[in-house]
Amino acid sequence: MSTSTPTPSVVPAKTSPGWQRKLSHLLGPLALLGPPGVWLLLLLVVPTLLILQLSFVPGIRPGQPMDGFGLGNYLNIFQPIYLQVIWRSVFFALGSTVLTLLLGFPVAYWIALMAPKRWQNLLLVGFILPLWTSSLLRAYAWITILRPTGVLNSFLSTLGLPTLDLLNRSGAVFIGMSYSFLPYMVLVLYASLEKLDRRLLEAAADLGASAPQTFWKVTVPQTLPGIAAGCLLVFIASLGDFVVPELLGGASSMTVSRLIYNQFLGATRNWGLGSSLSMVLILAVSISIALLIRYGDRDPESFS
Amino acid sequence: MYLPILILAFYSFNASRFSATWEGFSLRWYSTLFNDSRIFAALQDSLAVAICAVGVSAVLGTLMAVGLARYRFWGKGLYRGVSYLPLIIPDIAIAVATLVFLASFAIPLSLWTIVASHIVFCLAYVAVVVSTRLSGLNPHLEEAALDLGATPTQAFLKVLLPELMPAIVSGCLLAFVLSMDDLLISSFTAGGGANTLPMEIFSRVRTGVKPDINALSVVLILGSGVLAFVAEYIRYRGDQRRSV
Amino acid sequence: MNTRKPRFYPGRSPRIANTRRGFLQLSAAALSGAVLSNCARNLADVSSEDSTSGSAAADGGTLNVYSWANYHDQELLDSFQAKTGIEVIVDTYDSNETMLAKMQAGGGSAYSIIYPSDYMVTQMIEFDMLTTLDKSRLVGLENLRSQWQDPVYDPGSAHSVAAVWGTTGFVYNPDNLGTTLTGWDYFWENGGSLNRQITLLNDVREVMGGVLHSLGYSYNSEDPAEIEEAYNRLVELKPAIANFITNGWEDQVSSGDVLVSMAFSVDALSLVAENPDIEYVIPETGSSLWTDAMVIPKSAPNPDAAYEWINFLLVPENAASSVERLRFATPNEVAYDQLSDELKADTKLFPPQDLLDRCEGIAPVSEEATELYDQYWTQLTST
Numbered sequence: 052m053s054t055s056t057p058t059p060s061v062v063p064a065k066t067s068p069g070w071q072r073k074l075s076h077l078l079g080p081l082a083l084l085g086p087p088g089v090w091l092l093l094l095l096v097v098p099t100l101l102i103l104q105l106s107f108v109p110g111i112r113p114g115q116p117m118d119g120f121g122l123g124n125y126l127n128i129f130q131p132i133y134l135q136v137i138w139r140s141v142f143f144a145l146g147s148t149v150l151t152l153l154l155g156f157p158v159a160y161w162i163a164l165m166a167p168k169r170w171q172n173l174l175l176v177g178f179i180l181p182l183w184t185s186s187l188l189r190a191y192a193w194i195t196i197l198r199p200t201g202v203l204n205s206f207l208s209t210l211g212l213p214t215l216d217l218l219n220r221s222g223a224v225f226i227g228m229s230y231s232f233l234p235y236m237v238l239v240l241y242a243s244l245e246k247l248d249r250r251l252l253e254a255a256a257d258l259g260a261s262a263p264q265t266f267w268k269v270t271v272p273q274t275l276p277g278i279a280a281g282c283l284l285v286f287i288a289s290l291g292d293f294v295v296p297e298l299l300g301g302a303s304s305m306t307v308s309r310l311i312y313n314q315f316l317g318a319t320r321n322w323g324l325g326s327s328l329s330m331v332l333i334l335a336v337s338i339s340i341a342l343l344i345r346y347g348d349r350d351p352e353s354f355s
Numbered sequence: 356m357y358l359p360i361l362i363l364a365f366y367s368f369n370a371s372r373f374s375a376t377w378e379g380f381s382l383r384w385y386s387t388l389f390n391d392s393r394i395f396a397a398l399q400d401s402l403a404v405a406i407c408a409v410g411v412s413a414v415l416g417t418l419m420a421v422g423l424a425r426y427r428f429w430g431k432g433l434y435r436g437v438s439y440l441p442l443i444i445p446d447i448a449i450a451v452a453t454l455v456f457l458a459s460f461a462i463p464l465s466l467w468t469i470v471a472s473h474i475v476f477c478l479a480y481v482a483v484v485v486s487t488r489l490s491g492l493n494p495h496l497e498e499a500a501l502d503l504g505a506t507p508t509q510a511f512l513k514v515l516l517p518e519l520m521p522a523i524v525s526g527c528l529l530a531f532v533l534s535m536d537d538l539l540i541s542s543f544t545a546g547g548g549a550n551t552l553p554m555e556i557f558s559r560v561r562t563g564v565k566p567d568i569n570a571l572s573v574v575l576i577l578g579s580g581v582l583a584f585v586a587e588y589i590r591y592r593g594d595q596r597r598s599v
Numbered sequence: 600m601n602t603r604k605p606r607f608y609p610g611r612s613p614r615i616a617n618t619r620r621g622f623l624q625l626s627a628a629a630l631s632g633a634v635l636s637n638c639a640r641n642l643a644d645v646s647s648e649d650s651t652s653g654s655a656a657a658d659g660g661t662l663n664v665y666s667w668a669n670y671h672d673q674e675l676l677d678s679f680q681a682k683t684g685i686e687v688i689v690d691t692y693d694s695n696e697t698m699l700a701k702m703q704a705g706g707g708s709a710y711s712i713i714y715p716s717d718y719m720v721t722q723m724i725e726f727d728m729l730t731t732l733d734k735s736r737l738v739g740l741e742n743l744r745s746q747w748q749d750p751v752y753d754p755g756s757a758h759s760v761a762a763v764w765g766t767t768g769f770v771y772n773p774d775n776l777g778t779t780l781t782g783w784d785y786f787w788e789n790g791g792s793l794n795r796q797i798t799l800l801n802d803v804r805e806v807m808g809g810v811l812h813s814l815g816y817s818y819n820s821e822d823p824a825e826i827e828e829a830y831n832r833l834v835e836l837k838p839a840i841a842n843f844i845t846n847g848w849e850d851q852v853s854s855g856d857v858l859v860s861m862a863f864s865v866d867a868l869s870l871v872a873e874n875p876d877i878e879y880v881i882p883e884t885g886s887s888l889w890t891d892a893m894v895i896p897k898s899a900p901n902p903d904a905a906y907e908w909i910n911f912l913l914v915p916e917n918a919a920s921s922v923e924r925l926r927f928a929t930p931n932e933v934a935y936d937q938l939s940d941e942l943k944a945d946t947k948l949f950p951p952q953d954l955l956d957r958c959e960g961i962a963p964v965s966e967e968a969t970e971l972y973d974q975y976w977t978q979l980t981s982t
Contacts, residue, residue: 084422084434087415087478091437094475098452099444101459132978176587181360183583185536187553188572191560192359195366195569199856202362218856219795219841230359291445293539298560301795301842305981308447313980315451315704316542318696318803319973326455329448340443454704464705548663548688548709558691562668562846 099333106327124327133310137331140306143221144290147228148282151236154229155281159240160270164247175241179234186231190298193227194218197299219301227295232285239284243277244270283343287336307332360576367569384570394571397555400466404541404551405534408473409481413527415474416481417519421511423482424489441479449475450543457544464546472544473537477530484526485519492518521589528586532579661686662904665698665710667891668846669865670763675921679911685904693845694802695719702728702896711899712908714891717752718804718963720759723894725963729758730895736906739913747930750890752962759892760909761930765864766888766950766958767805768881770848770871776858782882783813786836786859793839796858798851801843803976804961806833806861808887818887818959821968830975837982852877863889868926868948879947885957890930 106124127133162174181189196202197218204214217223247270255265271278289295293308300306307328314325368380388394423435441449453472457464496518500510538553545554559568664671668691676687692698695716701707703726715723723729734740740748740760747761769780778785786793799806808818810829820826841857842848848860849870862870867879893912895905911917918934921927928948929935935943942948950958964972 082418084419084426087419087422087438087482088434090415090474090478091440094453094456094471095440095449096437098456099448101455102448102452105455132981136981176583180580180583181357183532183579184360184576185553185556185572185579187536187538187556187560188363188568188575189359191556191568191572192363194560196359196362198851198854200854202366216795287443287445291447293447294557302799302840302980303795303837303982308445310977310981311447311451312539313977315454316697316700318694318700318801319977320696320700320703321973321977322455324977325451329451333444333448336443336445458705462705463708465708543704543706546706546708548690550690561693561844 102326102329105322106330108323124323127324128327128331133328136305136310137307139304140290140308141335143224143228143296143304143306144286146225147232147289148285150225150229151233151285152278152282155233155236155240156278159237159244162237163241163244164249175238178237182234187294187298189231190227190295193223193230193299197223197226218299219303221300221304223299223301224296224304227299228289228292231292231295232288235284235288236281239281240274240277243274243280247273279343283339287339290335291332360572363569363572364576367566367573384566385574387567388570388574391567393550393555394552397550397552400549401535401552403466404469404473405531407470408477408534409527409531411470411474412477412481412530413523416478416526416530417485417516417523419478420482420485420489421515421519424486438479438482441476442483446537446539450539453540454543464544464549466545466547466549468544468546469541469549469551472540473534476537476540477534480530480533481523481526484529485522488519488522524589525586528582532582660684661688662711662901662908663687663709664689664712664714664908665701665707666691666712666714667863667865668693669869669925670714670891670927671921672924674924675917678917679908682911683904683907685907687908691846694800696803699723702898707896708898709900711895711901711905713894713896714762715759715894716961717750717890717892718961720892720894721752721963723896724753724758728896728898730897730899730902731757732760732895733906736910737913738910739915742913742915742931742933744930744932747890750892751960752890753892759894760913761890761892762912763865763927764888764890764930765928766881767800767809767861767863767886768867768879769859770852770862770867770877770879771859772852772855772876773878774876775855779878780859780880782884783810786839787832793858795839795841797839798842798844798848798857798860799840800861800863801845803972805887806843807972807976808959808961809861809882812886812959813882813884819962819964821964823971826968826971826975830979833979834982837979843980864947865925865927868945871947872926881947881950881954881958883957885954885959888955888958888960890960 107122108124128137158178162171162178166174194201197215198204199214199216199218201218203217207214217226251269251273252265255269256262260268291308292306293312296304296306297309297312300309311325311328311332313319314321314328367384368382419438423431423438449472453468453475457468462468492515497510497514500514501507505513536553537551538557541551542554542557545551556568556571662685664687666689671687671689676689680686690710692701695718698707698713698715699719699722702710702713702723707713720729737760740756743756743761747756747764749755750759750761753759771780773779786797804818807826807829810832811820811825812818814825814829814832816822816825816829820829841851844860845863846866848857848862849866851857852860853870853874853876862879864879864881871877871879893909895902895909899905912921913931915931915933915937918929918931919937922929922934922938923942926942926948963969
């Protein structure tokens with residue numbers, strides 16, 4: 052790649068004619084933005100347009116006549132069965148988002164506001180360290196724990212408690228996803244809570260607000276942008292997640308990403324359907340991002 | 356947070372073939388692991404992909420971040436938007452799109468197609484991290500250098516680059532970890548016998564729970580733990596120096 | 600199949616442009632027409648590339664094999680390497696469709712030997728993906744039983760050499776199940792109590808076909824009503840299904856995580872050999888009877904090594920010793936004669952003729968039927 056690394060070494064002479072100066076003005080941006088732009092265009096924009104195109108060829112699969120153009124794939128998606136899959140993906144994503152919020156908020160709150168100052172950084176780092184490890188292995192760890200004869204059930208039965216049957220169903224997916232994405236939530240919430248103006252909390256307490264009142268009336272509204280950002284991050288990540296539902300979900304938790312995977316590398320090879328599902332997924336994510344940007348822009352005004 | 360990891364670590368020393376029953380301490384899974392040439396071949400592929408992708412991304416990402424911060428031009432919003440896309444679009448959609456693209460142009464899949472597709476998202480992450488640092492930088496430094504007679508290249512290399520270095524390094528680390536962890540994009544773009552570590556782990560996990568994977572987890576977690584610790588330490592030192 | 604239509608995959612027809620015009624006119628994408636027309640013509644053309652343009656021409660010393668799990672062990676690979684100096688790298692897949700998807704997507708350009716099953720051999724021949732074998736380079740073909748010298752799926756063995764055959768059945772631990780299993784019907788009779796206690800193969804034709812067969816229909820039914828009936832039976836069974844997996848059930852059955860797993864005889868019998876508590880049963884009504892054959896894809900980077908490999912496995916001694924270790928049924932008559940009496944008498948490995956008569960091979964079905972199967976399969980796995 053070294054050949055494409057530009058070195059704008061040509062310094063324009065002061066007397067250069069107009070077009071040359073214009074060229075040299077263009078040279079800088081081109082040199083800096085050209086190569087990455089071309090790369091993104093080739094390997095991101097063009098491919099996305101290609102699957103957009105492919106998504107309009109009903110039921111296209113490699114090895115088949117390339118005829119027809121239509122909304123067949125999209126109409127297909129509106130069959131109850133696929134709507135159910137989409138709904139299930141959204142449900143998993145929403146559920147994991149709520150779970151991570153419920154688990155993450157106290158942790159972030161504690162680290163940001165209650166833990167001793169000098170430990171804060173270390174605690175935070177400790178909490179997000181698992182993100183550095185392979186997501187596959189973290190999901191795999193849960194198989195060991197949740198399988199019917201796994202660690203959890205051995206533990207429960209030694210205590211004389213009834214065993215739990217969690218693997219290969221929704222419960223395992225929620226657990227796996229929440230575990231995978233909790234660090235993101237904590238990180239975002241921490242950043243938001245850390246900026247919280249403590250004087251407001253003190254003021255509220257001075258004015259006689261109880262602790263829950265202070266929390267709900269001051270802390271939560273103040274950190275709402277952070278909560279929204281964290282939720283969105285987790286939502287998007289879990290909506291597109293493949294590893295956790297594939298490994299922990301078993302036969303009864305098909306999600307959009309698993310379905311797409313199956314259309315391309317799995318048994319059914321329906322590239323048309325797969326492409327249109329990808330487009331739906333991209334659309335869903337874009338909409339949630341658009342919502343956040345609108346929402347995020349309004350926030351500062353309404354709360355300042 | 357660490358409980359599942361610790362359980363994996365615990366059972367990697369289990370003599371039994373099945374995870375749930377404890378049958379005494381044993382290191383046999385570690386010896387199985389270290390004699391497993393497939394795992395090492397996969398690790399090699401993964402490292403090759405990550406290093407190449409991150410190396411290219413470091414250059415391209417920095418250029419992009421600097422370019423976006425410096426110039427105004429028609430379509431800049433679009434350009435910036437596109438550069439954020441890899442962070443937003445789910446992996447599976449990127450993977451599928453890349454596969455269709457490569458198949459369309461009859462580009463034979465190989466290790467290099469994995470590298471090319473990894474550069475897309477690595478580039479984006481590096482650019483984002485560098486952009487953040489750029490926005491907090493004093494723009495007058497570079498101007499001063501130019502006023503003092505430095506060529507734009509000199510100003511870039513001698514003034515801007517050292518200032519950006521911490522951001523570039525942390526962006527690269529992030530990209531490296533993500534590249535090493537990527538399963539989907541690699542699976543869709545791998546060919547020519549290329550097999551990355553996550554792909555190998557995935558196929559093994561799917562074919563059953565075996566203690567040598569536990570052992571592998573422990574080794575990998577230790578490895579990435581050390582890496583993470585070093586990275587955080589560097590960042591911590593950097594923060595301290597700046598605040599002093 | 601209508602070969603006059605422009606085809607998506609080999610895509611050499613100039614008429615493609617006409618069918619695409621509609622899209623191009625509608626396309627608002629700011630993309631040059633050349634890019635788009637290029638893409639559709641070549642889509643998935645990678646796999647049919649000539650070996651001359653293959654990327655892996657450099658590795659003359661290695662042979663990449665794409666195969667099912669449990670067909671090779673280190674001993675076999677080592678003895679091959681000792682004899683020929685060629686290093687073998689085996690990657691595995693868990694269904695024919697997965698393999699085909701990978702090959703069509705272009706991810707299989709490194710493989711010089713693949714082991715598709717019978718019906719998939721036919722399909723790959725139709726897709727023009729396989730090399731016509733040069734019989735003068737093969738030694739020992741006459742050792743195969745006559746039925747595999749001229750199989751239905753590949754007349755005259757022009758593109759494939761039969762390597763392994765077997766049945767499909769169920770693996771279970773009688774102590775855990777509390778009864779002996781005889782066939783599919785058990786699942787519906789006891790469906791309620793089998794909450795996520797069984798695994799089925801991750802294989803469209805095997806699972807759908809197995810149910811079709813248990814209903815008295817053919818594995819290769821193309822009748823939409825029959826296929827739908829089988830689908831409905833499976834939907835009924837869905838709560839009992841823990842997962843669709845071809846490999847990986849071994850631990851789960853052994854540890855008791857699941858009660859019954861549907862499995863290919865090869866994988867099942869190697870587990871039985873390891874763990875005598877486990878039993879393999881072929882449904883009384885018969886199962887599928889499959890043959891996995893060695894083929895050389897057109898994209899093979901190292902066809903010479905591929906021929907060496909096929910010849911090596913045609914040697915009766917090599918085939919027989921693999922069977923002893925890996926427990927698969929061999930189509931090689933001479934190798935069969937060399938097996939130990941114990942193996943020859945193993946009715947699970949070599950089922951008696953009357954049971955074999957009740958079994959049925961999976962054959963390719965029409966494109967419409969394939970789509971129907973795929974559609975029901977997607978729905979089944981999605982509910």
